[in-house]
Amino acid sequence: MRPAPQPGLHDEPYWRYAAAGELRLQRCAGCGHVRYPPGPACPECLAAERSWERLSGTGELLAWTVFHRPYFPGIPVPYVVLAVRTPEGPILIGNLAGADRAQLRHGMALRAVYEQVTGPDRSWQLCQWSPTEQSTEEHA
């Protein structure tokens, strides 16, 4: 069982799009800035008007950590958490999917993949990250 997302007023569309496997964030209608987390105003120009823009679903690996201490009964350790810089601007968080942590390199190209997870009373889609090109060592 995964911890449920925080039910923030501005977050609902993010999770609704995620359920359809789409990575969408708020883009300011005034200046075009893509912001994360979702919020009531653009932190660049303060405009309230915005659209939910679909991201490219790509990014590069900025940083990672491996959890060795369990904080959630539904997520067994060790597990990897990634910080991913998207070309649209925001840094997003995800777990490593379809790869081993030994493959991780700063700056490596990643792509968003959606994983069905189950929480206390429902299931939902979680945006995770996977290396864009499979390393050759994996097949060696």
Place this chain on the structure above:
Amino acid sequence: MPDPARLAALKDTVAIVGVGETDYADDHARARRGERRQDGYGHAATAFRRALADCGLRRTDIDGLITGPTLAGERLGEVLGMDVRWADQADAVQAVLKAALAIHAGVAECVALVYGTDQRAAGIAYGGQGAMGGERHLAYTYFAPWGLTSQGALYALLTNRYLAVSGLTERELGEVAVAQRAFARLNPAAVLRRPLTIDEHLAGAYICEPLRRTDYCMINDGGVALIVTTAERARALGRPHVLLSGIGRSDHNRDATSLRPRLEEFYRPAQRQAAEQVYAMAGIGPSEIDVLQVYDSFSIHVPLALEGFGFCPDGAAGKLLTSGDLAPGGRLPVNTAGGHLSGSYMQGWGHQAECVRQLRGAAGERQVPGARTAQYVSDVAGKVTSLIYGRAA
């Protein structure tokens, strides 16, 4: 913009005249035996009693009260039996800052700054879905669906990036925990006093890689109180006191939850701004600091402060950490009571008390000989504040 002329008018006009702390090591031993002897208000009352006795002021002289973030100011005033003319709530470093501003503005003359916590006995969780601080710092809890919570995990992400960019090694970083344990061994009140070698540190388990158990602060219970007043009143008391010579602050919150300032800047721009202000006001630079206290939830705070505040060039913290300069007997002793890692986790309050002790020459075996200036650096998720204290002539 901060006004240097107005800041100069505040310099050396406000003094810390009294400090009081609880018996961290004894209280911790009791807590580990499962005896809950005290709550946060009880620890606060003990510390306050001791601080009053330390400075020689009477309780009725106190006309201002700043309560730490873990207690309610109204209830603390009731517990301590105090009616005051001015009150506020603040964390350790902001409490000193606010007391100085209040005294300078004339709304109070003698301000008690009081903190108490039963975080360990009460089982406060710093990780998990209800992680402490999440109501202020969204990043502490927002990423729970991916299993990312806790301030430690976020600093582990920062450290992963910082090691890659700066060249700092885990072994060099480990010298922070080793040096602070060496100081704790000289401090009878410190909670963790077993010897710690660099190899023992490196052999320890990771919590969130690359941070190990001994890179993390401990969690214990206790209280700290500080009595702050005017320099004139301090002189009249005729006891050893310290003067506040410099203040610097810069809060960076833009993109905080998206982690840009944490992972791409290591909060350095905020540290630079705070450094510029505190050194300009105090009229001294990092080379003239005799004792350095760094808010250390995690070991990585120390190299960030060393580089951010100009104690060494960017990327040179590793060399400084392995030089022995920061350890007992070194040129720039850091966290001389053991800090949060080995001394006591009083969320920065104990660091202020230690600055006062060192400048009074009353730090016992861990005393830095002839210490005249002490600097405190606090950077909690981009909220950077620094204070410089000087020994009253």
